[in-house]
Amino acid sequence: MPHYTPPLRDMKFVLHELIQVVDHLKTLPRHADIDAPTIDAVIEEGGKFAAEVLAPLNQSGDEQGCVLDKSTHEVTAPAGFKEAYAKFVEGGWPALSADAQFGGQALPIVLNQCLYEMLNSANQAWTMYPGLSHGAYECLHAHGTDQQKAIYLPKLTSGQWTGTMCLTEAHCGTDLGMLRTKAEPQIDGSYKLSGQKIFISAGEHDLAENIVHLVLARLPDAPQGSKGISLFVVPKYLPKADGSVGARNPIFCTGLEHKMGIHGNATAQLNLDGATGWLVGEPNKGLPAMFVMMNAARLGVGNQSLGLTEVAYQNAVVYAKDRIQMRSLSGPKAPDKPADPIIVHPDVRKMLLTARAYAEGGRALSIHIATLIDTYLATDDADVRKDAEDEVALLTPIVKAFLTDNAWLATSHCMQVYGGHGYIREWGMEQFVRDARINMIYEGTNTVQSLDLLGRKVLGDNGAKLKKFGKKIQTFIEDEGVVEAMQEFVNPLADLGDKVTKLTTELGMKAFGNADEVGAAAVDYLRVIGHLAFAYFWARMAKIALLKQDSGDPFYAAKLATARFYFAKLLPETAALIRSARAGLAPLMAMDEALF
Numbered sequence: 001m002p003h004y005t006p007p008l009r010d011m012k013f014v015l016h017e018l019i020q021v022v023d024h025l026k027t028l029p030r031h032a033d034i035d036a037p038t039i040d041a042v043i044e045e046g047g048k049f050a051a052e053v054l055a056p057l058n059q060s061g062d063e064q065g066c067v068l069d070k071s072t073h074e075v076t077a078p079a080g081f082k083e084a085y086a087k088f089v090e091g092g093w094p095a096l097s098a099d100a101q102f103g104g105q106a107l108p109i110v111l112n113q114c115l116y117e118m119l120n121s122a123n124q125a126w127t128m129y130p131g132l133s134h135g136a137y138e139c140l141h142a143h144g145t146d147q148q149k150a151i152y153l154p155k156l157t158s159g160q161w162t163g164t165m166c167l168t169e170a171h172c173g174t175d176l177g178m179l180r181t182k183a184e185p186q187i188d189g190s191y192k193l194s195g196q197k198i199f200i201s202a203g204e205h206d207l208a209e210n211i212v213h214l215v216l217a218r219l220p221d222a223p224q225g226s227k228g229i230s231l232f233v234v235p236k237y238l239p240k241a242d243g244s245v246g247a248r249n250p251i252f253c254t255g256l257e258h259k260m261g262i263h264g265n266a267t268a269q270l271n272l273d274g275a276t277g278w279l280v281g282e283p284n285k286g287l288p289a290m291f292v293m294m295n296a297a298r299l300g301v302g303n304q305s306l307g308l309t310e311v312a313y314q315n316a317v318v319y320a321k322d323r324i325q326m327r328s329l330s331g332p333k334a335p336d337k338p339a340d341p342i343i344v345h346p347d348v349r350k351m352l353l354t355a356r357a358y359a360e361g362g363r364a365l366s367i368h369i370a371t372l373i374d375t376y377l378a379t380d381d382a383d384v385r386k387d388a389e390d391e392v393a394l395l396t397p398i399v400k401a402f403l404t405d406n407a408w409l410a411t412s413h414c415m416q417v418y419g420g421h422g423y424i425r426e427w428g429m430e431q432f433v434r435d436a437r438i439n440m441i442y443e444g445t446n447t448v449q450s451l452d453l454l455g456r457k458v459l460g461d462n463g464a465k466l467k468k469f470g471k472k473i474q475t476f477i478e479d480e481g482v483v484e485a486m487q488e489f490v491n492p493l494a495d496l497g498d499k500v501t502k503l504t505t506e507l508g509m510k511a512f513g514n515a516d517e518v519g520a521a522a523v524d525y526l527r528v529i530g531h532l533a534f535a536y537f538w539a540r541m542a543k544i545a546l547l548k549q550d551s552g553d554p555f556y557a558a559k560l561a562t563a564r565f566y567f568a569k570l571l572p573e574t575a576a577l578i579r580s581a582r583a584g585l586a587p588l589m590a591m592d593e594a595l596f
């Protein structure tokens, strides 16, 4: 069975040395009392829960999967999931960064980020149950009426109830404008919803006493397309006035998907048969309201992949030190053994270092974004809020797509390190690969993320958000460019920054001529910007490691070696990506459709 050790040392490095999270949070009145020991205690306890309670259930959960009883429409999660969830609730974890008004602990989001990375490493399928609840909480917190907040938020905060997001229907996933689920207004102000949703994660289960579905549907007079979609809260059991659960609402699970990975999470087909729901936000403004949940979920999906990258790396390293095969090309490294451990072979090291650089770069970027979210939620300064919101908006599609693409590569490399033993079930590596694959698809496919980045976030505002982020990078380059030891990091970062500026201008011009040019370049472009962000954070981490390399702590030597690996072996990918992005639309459209 795979093992998992929470990466507390690296998390503390990012939190305290890279981001200087305490100084930062203390500028926000809401978090003025936070201190490093509190932060460390929370992540240490969270890590224990992940490693001791969740990780042991990961492989068995994958093997057992979820079971639907078609006669009752009830779903049973794999053995141990329900008990683990009860412990999670008992520990107060769902309340960690929730609003105190609704029973939350009001701790910074950045702690939730660290907690969820570890939960995902330990057991992505299980973690989706509370993960989706957090998104539902945020959506109702932002758009619910006072009454809706009073009914649902305390229950979601305590974890007594869980949440879902119900968007997808058989004929529409990306193009939600085509959705057909109907909502008929009732005299008492509620609505009756009818239709079918598919692929609903955590859509039915036995972990909690109630499930709060957030459902997109159409009102009778709704305009066509995405401008005619409204958002409804549709609980599995109708809440009574005293907060307890009442009658069963007719939103029933009619089937569970058989799928490649995340077997422990129920992917439900849901039938709404006149189910009672209540409008959340304004009529026909459901998509923007749901975007609160979708944005949270997009960052959450990036975090799933960060967790998988880390756990796959940890296991592959242990295996590579233990497994002996062949001799090093330059002569035996373990002459006392019949062969050398495979970690002596350069390509095995390349695979391990790729996973490590993606995990540590992804952690730095994700913790940075979580700190920005804390900033915009708590600052009194409108300019600071706007800047933080803009940066999160720009970086969200990168976290979703770049981190999930990286995890697919990284988990696959880590499986490769095991050779054939990675492909068979016993070692647990193939599960990481299978679980990682969905992250590139749901919450808007990675193609859709790239269109969001290039089309909306960059070209849509004439590059304003990108320029602001670029300015931060430029300031770092100017400050550090004069330091001899930093040249190896600053020069490639500066070079990539210049190339991104040129590429963005060129793509903007092409898009004026033909909007399809955006679609032709967007996926390559997102990966280039992902590397720009990673190079910036890796250069900043290298700076700290250089300053501390004589401290005697091997952590900094490892950080520096990984930074050098990233710049030498991974960043050069951008040259090919830029060439491909510039090649544009013509090679994609030249072939007649009939010839495919």
Ligand SMILES: Cc1cc2nc3c(=O)[nH]c(=O)nc-3n(C[C@H](O)[C@H](O)[C@H](O)COP(=O)(O)OP(=O)(O)OC[C@H]3O[C@@H](n4cnc5c(N)ncnc54)[C@H](O)[C@@H]3O)c2cc1C
Pocket (backbone or CB within 6 Å): 165, 166, 167, 168, 171, 172, 173, 174, 175, 198, 199, 200, 201, 202, 259, 267, 438, 441, 442, 443, 444, 445, 446, 447, 448, 519
């Ligand atoms: C395990 C699992 C869990 C899920 N959980 C949930 C959930 O909890 N709630 C929920 O509502 N949904 C959920 N989904 C649905 C998921 O979000 C959708 O599958 C996803 O958004 C893609 O939609 P689709 O499958 O209909 O693919 P389609 O929209 O049909 O897309 C097919 C392909 O076409 C591409 N494409 C589409 N439009 C464009 C375009 N304009 N430009 C370029 N390429 C395009 C896509 O990128 C994709 O490669 C889940 C799915 C799975 C498999």
